[in-house]
Amino acid sequence: MAKKKKKRRRNKNSAVTCGANQPDLGEKFLSKGQYGQAIKIFRRLYKETSDEQWRQPLHIAFSGRINQLTAKGMYKEALGIYQNAKILFPDYSPSLHVVLLLQAGKVNEAAQAYRSVEATLTKKQKQAIDESFAALLLSGLETDTFFAVLPEDSSLRLHYSHASRALRAYSLKQDSDALASLQNIPFRSPYKNFRLALKGMIAFHSRPDEAVALFEKIDHNSPFFHMTLPYRHLLPENNEHSEKETLSPSDRRIVRSLVGLDAKTIRFLDSLKNHGKTPSSLYQYLVTSGKCLGSQRLRKICYRLLPHAPGKFQDFLRRFGGIRDRFEARRLQALAMEIEDEYFAVAEAWEAACKELILKNDPADSLKIAMLYRHVAEVMEKDPGEYDVNAIRDTLQKSLQYDPDDKETYLRIFHLLQISPAEQYRHLNFMLEKFPEDTDILLLGVETTSRRGAFKKASRLAARILKIDPINTRVRRLLIDAHLAHAHKLAGLKKYELACRECEAAASYDRANIGRGKIEICHGLINLPAGDEAGGMKFIAVGESKAESRILAHFWIYAEALSLGLPKKWSKLFASRLKAELRATRDQKELLQIMDAMTELDGEKDNVLQSIGSVVIPWLKKGAKLDWNRTELRKLCRFFYDKHYYDLLLAYAKAAIKKKSEDPLLQYYCIYAKTMGGKKRLTRKQYNLLDKAWLDAGRSGDREVANLIDNFIVGDSPLKGIGTGGNPLQLLAKILETKFEDHLAAGTEPTDDEYDAVISEVLPEGLLPSELGPSPHPRRRQSPKTDNALQETSDDDTDNNNPTQLDLFP
Amino acid sequence: MKTPFEILNIPRESGDDAVKKGYLAMVKRFPPERFPDEFQRICTAYEAVKTEKDRVKFALFDAAVPDVDALIRDIREDAEGDRPDLVSLQRLLAAAVRRIVTVDME
Numbered sequence: 071m072a073k074k075k076k077k078r079r080r081n082k083n084s085a086v087t088c089g090a091n092q093p094d095l096g097e098k099f100l101s102k103g104q105y106g107q108a109i110k111i112f113r114r115l116y117k118e119t120s121d122e123q124w125r126q127p128l129h130i131a132f133s134g135r136i137n138q139l140t141a142k143g144m145y146k147e148a149l150g151i152y153q154n155a156k157i158l159f160p161d162y163s164p165s166l167h168v169v170l171l172l173q174a175g176k177v178n179e180a181a182q183a184y185r186s187v188e189a190t191l192t193k194k195q196k197q198a199i200d201e202s203f204a205a206l207l208l209s210g211l212e213t214d215t216f217f218a219v220l221p222e223d224s225s226l227r228l229h230y231s232h233a234s235r236a237l238r239a240y241s242l243k244q245d246s247d248a249l250a251s252l253q254n255i256p257f258r259s260p261y262k263n264f265r266l267a268l269k270g271m272i273a274f275h276s277r278p279d280e281a282v283a284l285f286e287k288i289d290h291n292s293p294f295f296h297m298t299l300p301y302r303h304l305l306p307e308n309n310e311h312s313e314k315e316t317l318s319p320s321d322r323r324i325v326r327s328l329v330g331l332d333a334k335t336i337r338f339l340d341s342l343k344n345h346g347k348t349p350s351s352l353y354q355y356l357v358t359s360g361k362c363l364g365s366q367r368l369r370k371i372c373y374r375l376l377p378h379a380p381g382k383f384q385d386f387l388r389r390f391g392g393i394r395d396r397f398e399a400r401r402l403q404a405l406a407m408e409i410e411d412e413y414f415a416v417a418e419a420w421e422a423a424c425k426e427l428i429l430k431n432d433p434a435d436s437l438k439i440a441m442l443y444r445h446v447a448e449v450m451e452k453d454p455g456e457y458d459v460n461a462i463r464d465t466l467q468k469s470l471q472y473d474p475d476d477k478e479t480y481l482r483i484f485h486l487l488q489i490s491p492a493e494q495y496r497h498l499n500f501m502l503e504k505f506p507e508d509t510d511i512l513l514l515g516v517e518t519t520s521r522r523g524a525f526k527k528a529s530r531l532a533a534r535i536l537k538i539d540p541i542n543t544r545v546r547r548l549l550i551d552a553h554l555a556h557a558h559k560l561a562g563l564k565k566y567e568l569a570c571r572e573c574e575a576a577a578s579y580d581r582a583n584i585g586r587g588k589i590e591i592c593h594g595l596i597n598l599p600a601g602d603e604a605g606g607m608k609f610i611a612v613g614e615s616k617a618e619s620r621i622l623a624h625f626w627i628y629a630e631a632l633s634l635g636l637p638k639k640w641s642k643l644f645a646s647r648l649k650a651e652l653r654a655t656r657d658q659k660e661l662l663q664i665m666d667a668m669t670e671l672d673g674e675k676d677n678v679l680q681s682i683g684s685v686v687i688p689w690l691k692k693g694a695k696l697d698w699n700r701t702e703l704r705k706l707c708r709f710f711y712d713k714h715y716y717d718l719l720l721a722y723a724k725a726a727i728k729k730k731s732e733d734p735l736l737q738y739y740c741i742y743a744k745t746m747g748g749k750k751r752l753t754r755k756q757y758n759l760l761d762k763a764w765l766d767a768g769r770s771g772d773r774e775v776a777n778l779i780d781n782f783i784v785g786d787s788p789l790k791g792i793g794t795g796g797n798p799l800q801l802l803a804k805i806l807e808t809k810f811e812d813h814l815a816a817g818t819e820p821t822d823d824e825y826d827a828v829i830s831e832v833l834p835e836g837l838l839p840s841e842l843g844p845s846p847h848p849r850r851r852q853s854p855k856t857d858n859a860l861q862e863t864s865d866d867d868t869d870n871n872n873p874t875q876l877d878l879f880p
Numbered sequence: 881m882k883t884p885f886e887i888l889n890i891p892r893e894s895g896d897d898a899v900k901k902g903y904l905a906m907v908k909r910f911p912p913e914r915f916p917d918e919f920q921r922i923c924t925a926y927e928a929v930k931t932e933k934d935r936v937k938f939a940l941f942d943a944a945v946p947d948v949d950a951l952i953r954d955i956r957e958d959a960e961g962d963r964p965d966l967v968s969l970q971r972l973l974a975a976a977v978r979r980i981v982t983v984d985m986e
Contacts, residue, residue, distance in 0.1 A: 145978065172977055173980070206973070237966065237969055241964065293973065299979075320968070324964045328963070342952060352946070408943070437936050441937055
């Protein structure tokens with residue numbers, strides 16, 4: 071060992087002494103941070119040559135070495151290096167000398183040195199040294215001897231008592247006293263950063279955000295900033311300064327005391343983030359390393375993780391004992407299934423849980439049972455292929471046995487009964503009896519009874535809502551409509567007097583002109599066949615004046631005349647008036663008004679709609695040349711699309727494409743109109759255009775348009791004529807599912823022959839499954855080119871690559 | 881991750897009035913202008929257990945994955961931290977003087 075040491079020392083010296091190029095070597099040591107070696111080289115060079123050029127590198131080497139030693143906590147050694155440097159450079163940083171004396175614990179010497187060099191220091195250096203003295207004084211230093219060397223008016227001496235009192239009060243949780251003492255410390259005091267630090271420490275316990283702001287205000291090389299390190303370490307906004315600083319054992323003790331957790335728990339919490347990637351891994355890490363959290367807390371967290379980590383169920387039972395009861399076990403199981411999206415079994419699992427609860431026969435569980443049944447119904451609704459409406463309705467009815475006043479469930483049943491209007495109406499009456507004052511149900515009553523033509527009842531229900539909610543304009547409008555519809559009905563029975571009374575009743579609810587003149591127009595038109603021509607025309611004139619525009623007034627007069635079935639002389643007169651008005655006007659605003667008015671005519675008889683269409687459609691078609699914006703064009707096209715006005719749709723979609731050619735929806739409308747809504751087969755060009763539009767819609771994330779196009783293309787399939795409608799591939803898949811039920815149950819695949827036999831039985835002769843059009847699923851839908859390519863290949867390809875076959879037997 | 885009952889500082893068996901009382905007390909303690917995140921947490925918790933049906937729904941179907949960050953925060957919040965005593969603070973100050981970076985003093 072001794073030999074080895076000798077060798078090493080010789081090598082070291084040889085590096086310093088024997089090198090030919092000493093300055094280069096010194097520079098090399100400096101750049102590598104080997105300041106000790108650099109000092110030796112540059113000191114020798116400086117002494118031997120007395121050349122001033124070595125002064126600066128030697129100065130850097132001394133500073134670097136002192137800094138290295140202080141960073142390692144070797145304060146006395148650093149002081150020794152400083153003293154060596156001072157021999158060569160008598161003016162070498164006096165402030166550094168004071169700080170090094172302080173760090174080495176030689177406080178009195180530091181005080182004397184400070185007094186002797188005070189006059190030569192800058193203001194900033196003085197402030198920094200004063201702060202260091204202040205920190206040492208507060209750290210419990212013997213003050214008497216130190217104060218003896220300070221002048222009486224020194225702020226270090228004057229403000230010490232306030233700072234010391236504040237520190238003591240803080241440790242005793244007397245925050246108001248601490249803050250009061252801090253108030254006495256002025257801004258220019260060497261304790262000014264202490265004031266900020268202590269205020270931040272007080273805020274730390276209740277207002278962490280404020281603490282962060284206060285700590286940030288402190289000079290980062292102040293001892294008081296370093297004092298706050300354990301606090302900053304715990305704050306969420308752990309800034310870069312505290313990240314660089316490492317905690318000493320005493321700092322860690324303070325951190326533990328502040329957090330109230332032991333070292334092991336703190337370490338565990340720090341490591342927890344890296345193990346929480348999945349619920350399963352989090353569970354595993356908690357049970358293996360989280361004992362420090364205590365068994366109660368650990369059980370609680372693991373229990374919450376169980377539905378997400380069902381594989382750990384047995385492990386949980388082994389470690390923490392049983393689950394509370396059978397219901398709870400079933401509930402966890404069902405929850406796990408639902409999280410895993412196992413919809414085919416979720417409803418059954420929840421029902422099983424529900425039965426366990428029913429078996430307990432505890433009246434306190436009634437609401438739970440009702441909620442469980444409702445949830446089962448919700449799950450069933452998500453899988454309409456598996457459960458029919460009646461099953462869902464029965465489940466909801468069961469829930470009402472346990473919670474008979476749940477309005478939402480009654481409403482859900484009402485909507486489920488849409489397929490059976492008579493039953494739905496009975497259910498509505500039951501709801502009206504059960505919730506006579508509920509406006510939602512009354513409103514539903516108004517709408518449903520109006521649809522059924524029971525206008526008298528509808529107006530009675532609407533009047534009841536208005537009593538509860540008099541400012542509800544929607545109900546007011548519904549009420550007026552119900553009275554007018556009743557008036558129409560009575561006029562149809564030639565009971566004109568009663569019809570007029572209905573109009574008067576409607577007028578009594580017309581506030582702020584929400585009737586828009588329609589009441590007066592209807593009243594006037596009913597007066598005409600009743601024989602009161604003059605009175606009728608007077609009413610019509612009033613209605614005209616109340617309407618939003620003249621064109622709209624004439625539209626309503628003609629539409630009402632047709633709807634009331636007035637004699638031809640009147641309808642001809644009103645048609646000619648409307649035509650004259652249309653000729654005189656071609657304004658975008660009025661065109662949109664007519665379009666909205668036509669929407670309101672939904673439910674009118676076909677002959678009424680046709681007659682109005684024959685007058686209005688040519689006028690609307692000319693409007694395509696007007697300057698519409700994108701939203702208006704989309705709205706207009708949507709309207710014509712819904713109403714199957716193919717000519718209009720084509721005119722407007724073409725005009726729109728000319729302006730904005732890349733809109734996939736407008737492209738679809740255009741082709742839809744050209745094929746008369748799919749009545750004509752698509753040409754190759756149209757097919758390609760639609761496919762491009764479908765892709766564009768998919769790329770822009772417009773799923774609604776993509777589905778619209780997809781369904782349209784699928785509807786163009788040759789199977790359309792033979793099936794019951796809908797998607798031909800889905801239809802074929804259903805047929806195959808039924809035919810190969812046994813195979814599906816056994817998990818086996820049918821042979822090629824069996825498959826071919828069924829295909830030939832189901833499809834028309836010569837038609838291949840690949841010709842049924844693209845799959846409705848966007849990911850599976852193939853481009854027309856691929857479809858054609860499939861069609862051109864041999865039968866073998868259909869056996870192996872048929873998407874339908876792959877779907878059924880994965 | 882705390883349950884809404886723990887956030888509102890109320891027992892699980894609380895009725896509508898107690899839940900509202902707990903909510904108001906917490907809002908008073910954590911006003912939105914000073915504690916926006918905490919306030920949001922309190923509001924979400926209140927919405928989750930506001931009525932009896934909400935509470936039953938929460939008891940039966942709550943399946944939120946425990947969030948690790950929330951878990952750590954809750955454990956830290958629950959631990960009763962204390963202040964360092966005067967001697968520890970004095971040691972901290974003495975150590976702080978030694979942490980001064982000497983290069984900055986030249």
